[in-house]
Amino acid sequence: MEEKIGVKPGTASLFCLTMDKDNEVALVIDKDILKDEYFGVNPSDNRYHLKIRTEDVLKKIIPGLGYSAKLVSLKG
Numbered sequence: 148m149e150e151k152i153g154v155k156p157g158t159a160s161l162f163c164l165t166m167d168k169d170n171e172v173a174l175v176i177d178k179d180i181l182k183d184e185y186f187g188v189n190p191s192d193n194r195y196h197l198k199i200r201t202e203d204v205l206k207k208i209i210p211g212l213g214y215s216a217k218l219v220s221l222k223g
Contacts, residue, residue, distance in 0.1 A: 148172075154191070161188045161204065164212045174214045177221045181205070 148156050152166040164172060180186065186204045189196050199208070209216055 158193070160191060161186075161208065162190050164214055170213060174209065174216045176216045176218055178218050179221070181218070 148154055148159060151169075151172050152159065152163045154163050154166075161174075164174065181201055183201060185198045186201045187196055187198055188204075205216070
């Protein structure tokens with residue numbers, strides 16, 4: 148991840164996709180996260196957080212960044 152988008156594993160956020168100049172990073176989202184009305188994300192700075200409607204993340208932001216999300220079920 149450091150090589151592709153310049154961040155360490157565990158610190159990436161949705162907006163880090165803007166740093167993937169060659170569109171090589173896959174976006175994977177746990178389906179459980181999508182159950183909530185809002186999606187929390189940091190703007191590549193862990194001191195700040197944004198609250199965005201989950202529907203907007205899926206239908207506007209992700210496609211607007213030129214990506215599609217692979218939805219998975221992470222049980223653990």
